Amino acid sequence: MGVALVRELFGAMTAEQADEALFASSGEYTPDARAFANGKPIRLIDGIELAELISAVQATGSVSERAPSASQVNVRASGDEDPACPRCGSAMIRRIARSGSTAGQAFWGCSTFPVCRATRPAN
Known part of the structure; x- marks a missing residue:
């Protein structure tokens, strides 16, 4: 996932005055995308982490732990x-x-x- 989409998300966050955002992708983020998100209230969830989250929900039937907010990551x-x-x-x-x-x-x-x-x- 490239930096342009992460920038677009940040622009939408700013326009909507959102406190934080999660961006999930089935693939990987480019180093530029990660660098842009660093220090911003954006949590990038790549394919590996997304698969782990889905597996955990499928195994237990529920989310056992609330994911940390972007401001805590x-x-x-x-x-x-x-x-x-x-x-x-x-x-x-x-x-x-x-x-x-x-x-x-x-x-x-x-x-x-x-x-x-x-x-x-x-x-």
Whole structure:
């Protein structure tokens, strides 16, 4: 799946003021498509992941676990680790700010939110 379709989806998201989107394909995404989606509230589901999701539903008759939202998906290079929360030591999750002066920007938020509200910049 090429970058043009992912860009088109992002344009539709912007026009409709959507918070996030899932884009499922039976094939693979190009490196350009993945690079464009990185840091945006778009979850790309390729053919392998889609087949696994379908198999899981067929085996159990239901979805056993809610898929993480695009704002919670942490896209990173393999081998990188999520940072630890500076306040409580829990893992942090890459999120996208939905409102305020930083709306649309990525940041790290504590995985125990709302118990711990610690954040740190994504850079």
